[in-house]
Amino acid sequence: MFSISSKAAEKAKMILKQEGKEGWGLRIFSAEGYCSPSFGLDIDENPQEGDEVVEKDGLRVFMDKQTFDLLSELELDYYEDEEQEGFILKGPMPSCGPGCGGSCGV
Numbered sequence: 001m002f003s004i005s006s007k008a009a010e011k012a013k014m015i016l017k018q019e020g021k022e023g024w025g026l027r028i029f030s031a032e033g034y035c036s037p038s039f040g041l042d043i044d045e046n047p048q049e050g051d052e053v054v055e056k057d058g059l060r061v062f063m064d065k066q067t068f069d070l071l072s073e074l075e076l077d078y079y080e081d082e083e084q085e086g087f088i089l090k091g092p093m094p095s096c097g098p099g100c101g102g103s104c105g106v
Helices: 006-018 065-070
Strands: 025-031 038-044 052-056 059-063 075-080 085-090
Touching (some): 006 052, 006 059, 059 065
Antiparallel strands (some): 025 038, 052 059
């Protein structure tokens, strides 16, 4: 089941508050290519009809059913070191479709 780390929830809520969008959520969306699915992250006020909603510590994350199925075994986390920071997806990456010859990077 898709999950959200406490660190990601805390950071996202802080960003939403700074943006004046307290109580809003994050939307994860997919843009599938031939063999390499990619994912994006945006701010959204409410889920759309048919969305899956995952909650953690007051943060809501919205995904359409297809994206949710692709990311079902992953965790949204927040990474930071001296040089970079940002939201990341951790866990076994989705495999590509038939004819791609193995798993695809994200």
